[in-house]
Amino acid sequence: MIYYALKMLFGDKARYLGILVGVAFAALLITQQGAIFVGLMERTYSFVADTPQPDLWVVDPDLQHHSDSKPLVGQKLFRVRGVQGVEWATPMFKSFTKMRLPSGERRGCIVVGVDDNTLVGAPQSIDSRNGLDLRKADAVLVDRADIEKKLAVRTPDGGTRPLQIGDVLELNDRRAVVAGTFSINPSFFWDPVIYTTYSRAISYSPQERKQLSFILVKVKPGQDIATVAARIESATGLKAYTESGFKWLTASYILEKTGILVNFGIAVLLGFGVGTAVAGQTFYNFTLDNLRHFGALKALGTPNKTLLAMVLTQALVVGLIGYGLGVGGAAAFGALIGGTSLAFSLPWQLLVITGVAILGISIFAAALSIRKVLYLEPGVVFRG
Amino acid sequence: MTTLAPAVSAIAPEGNTRPIAVRCRQVTKNYGSGNSTVRALRGVDLDVFEGEMLMMVGPSGCGKTTLISVVAGVLDRDAGECSVFGKDFSALSGSERTRFRGQTIGFVFQSFNLIPTLTIAENVSVPLLLNGVGRSAALKKAKDMLAVVGLGDRVNEAPNRLSGGQQQRVAISRALVHDPKLIVCDEPTSALDHETGGRVMELLRSVAMSGNRSLIVVTHDNRIFNFADRIAHMDDGIVDKVVGSAKDLYGPNMAAK
Ligand SMILES: Nc1ncnc2c1ncn2[C@@H]1O[C@H](COP(=O)(O)OP(=O)(O)O)[C@@H](O)[C@H]1O
Ligand SMILES: [Mg+2]
Numbered sequence: 167m168i169y170y171a172l173k174m175l176f177g178d179k180a181r182y183l184g185i186l187v188g189v190a191f192a193a194l195l196i197t198q199q200g201a202i203f204v205g206l207m208e209r210t211y212s213f214v215a216d217t218p219q220p221d222l223w224v225v226d227p228d229l230q231h232h233s234d235s236k237p238l239v240g241q242k243l244f245r246v247r248g249v250q251g252v253e254w255a256t257p258m259f260k261s262f263t264k265m266r267l268p269s270g271e272r273r274g275c276i277v278v279g280v281d282d283n284t285l286v287g288a289p290q291s292i293d294s295r296n297g298l299d300l301r302k303a304d305a306v307l308v309d310r311a312d313i314e315k316k317l318a319v320r321t322p323d324g325g326t327r328p329l330q331i332g333d334v335l336e337l338n339d340r341r342a343v344v345a346g347t348f349s350i351n352p353s354f355f356w357d358p359v360i361y362t363t364y365s366r367a368i369s370y371s372p373q374e375r376k377q378l379s380f381i382l383v384k385v386k387p388g389q390d391i392a393t394v395a396a397r398i399e400s401a402t403g404l405k406a407y408t409e410s411g412f413k414w415l416t417a418s419y420i421l422e423k424t425g426i427l428v429n430f431g432i433a434v435l436l437g438f439g440v441g442t443a444v445a446g447q448t449f450y451n452f453t454l455d456n457l458r459h460f461g462a463l464k465a466l467g468t469p470n471k472t473l474l475a476m477v478l479t480q481a482l483v484v485g486l487i488g489y490g491l492g493v494g495g496a497a498a499f500g501a502l503i504g505g506t507s508l509a510f511s512l513p514w515q516l517l518v519i520t521g522v523a524i525l526g527i528s529i530f531a532a533a534l535s536i537r538k539v540l541y542l543e544p545g546v547v548f549r550g
Numbered sequence: 551m552t553t554l555a556p557a558v559s560a561i562a563p564e565g566n567t568r569p570i571a572v573r574c575r576q577v578t579k580n581y582g583s584g585n586s587t588v589r590a591l592r593g594v595d596l597d598v599f600e601g602e603m604l605m606m607v608g609p610s611g612c613g614k615t616t617l618i619s620v621v622a623g624v625l626d627r628d629a630g631e632c633s634v635f636g637k638d639f640s641a642l643s644g645s646e647r648t649r650f651r652g653q654t655i656g657f658v659f660q661s662f663n664l665i666p667t668l669t670i671a672e673n674v675s676v677p678l679l680l681n682g683v684g685r686s687a688a689l690k691k692a693k694d695m696l697a698v699v700g701l702g703d704r705v706n707e708a709p710n711r712l713s714g715g716q717q718q719r720v721a722i723s724r725a726l727v728h729d730p731k732l733i734v735c736d737e738p739t740s741a742l743d744h745e746t747g748g749r750v751m752e753l754l755r756s757v758a759m760s761g762n763r764s765l766i767v768v769t770h771d772n773r774i775f776n777f778a779d780r781i782a783h784m785d786d787g788i789v790d791k792v793v794g795s796a797k798d799l800y801g802p803n804m805a806a807k
Contacts, residue, residue, distance in 0.1 A: 167676075167679055167680070169685070170665070170668055170672060170676070170679075173667050173668055173672070174665060174667050174668070177666070177668075178667060461663075462659070462663040462665070463665075463676065464624075464648075465622070465651070466651075466652060466657060466676055466677055466680060466724075467649065467651045467652020467653070467655075467677065467681075468676075469648050469649070470644070470645075543624070545619040545625040547624070547657070547659055547663055548615045548736050549615070
């Protein structure tokens, strides 16, 4: 009978397509908007994701996000190094500064300084003639994504050329030589990022009393990260975030300070609402169309639980196919914009969320209809 | 109306030894409530014997459809007694009633009520599936049944590719395929032209009346009356007369047809 229920569904092409469009639309909109949202969120904390070496980020307790400037006094680094369970701790400095390109234009940028000795915190994917080029005098690394755009050099003929290794920049009026490029994930923040050593980064930035943005901490093998974090916090009065905690600090700040969540939330709810309405309504009409057939089946002796299974199967199958189409469409959209700078990220959790939403729509549609079928008097089959 | 031959009693006379398929006593059924109450059945007495074809006739709105709905267990009566092969539907639970109906009763509707998106063989297989027969066995048996009614070469077609008469033959196959002991037909020929209707009745008579099966056929089509063993006449919610043939009901002129 379940097989016949599916034949009833697929046989009614117009209704079937109508329900499918509703479900697929909802799945597409939820997944696609969700993926853009997740993509943007990932960009807010891409700096943290690009710095995978430490277990903990030790920062000022009032720090609101990773680009917030609440520097620490230098001796905190030594206090952290002294905490039990700490394998190593390195300084990181991050600051806004002014840059002058070889052709003379000025613009703002973010300079990140990593530990002079170990280079802990430097980007993972560095492209330079020699991995140790950062140790050369005045060496800085620039983002490969910026060299043709934000950091393009104007040529005398009025065109531009990419910034190259060997080009000389000025950072806060001091000489800096491009020693290589790196790749990092696209960021939510606009200004180009420049990596150099900790001590050089300080000289490239406006003079400040405190010159330590974060302390990057590796926990000794076998030690519990949360326990060590608590020890650091009580020993220093600072805040120690895990990688995910620090990501969430930034993401939640952006969520709170911008309307981004509401905007995407509205789009997702709209998809869910329209999908539910269209799919629910069309499925309901489909059931109404078939009511006299259900009545006949009932008269012929079909038990209610079989009818329930039939309607539920119809709803779930059309839901599953619509889900596949919608998610497939969203993934195709993602692949299409893959080469561009648009944010799009499709983690499995998002597929689960969309799946749950579509399941909800299917069950809603079935519930709307099943009452009609269950309370149907089989006697209706004898009436005109 | 002229004086006619004495009517056969609606209920079996005392001392009757013929097995009874359906027994109704003082069955009542109202629709709606308050001022708008329709008293569709006002105390029906009727017996249907095993192995007979009983036709139910009477003016439109007299309660024929309501009565067979009660008899077939698709509508609850308000009062009175009604049993089918000794079982009273109102004494059964909902699921027992559904199962009993699926095993015991075959249905033929005026408007065929075939599912358009299933093939005719699939339509005919439904009662078998509901009685626990596996799908391939059910389909095979359904095709055999369709061959009996002359549709053996069209088993995989959709119902609406068939003419009305052919669709009603499919419906008859569906009513018979699981070998139920009682068949109820509501106006089985009224959607068909005269000739086709006659052939459908011949089919019902020849195929459906095998074994000891009972048929109740509601109709207002007087040209098919002569297929009946007995004719029950209803008026205004009661069976007022049961006769042996059409001429007992309407006189020789009518029955001559
Ligand atoms: N579902 C219903 N609700 C209200 N009245 C009904 C309903 N079904 C039938 N009736 C009324 O009950 C009476 C008997 O109807 P029915 O059994 O269909 O008669 P017949 O089949 O002899 O034409 C009619 O007056 C009809 O209008
Ligand atoms: Mg009727």
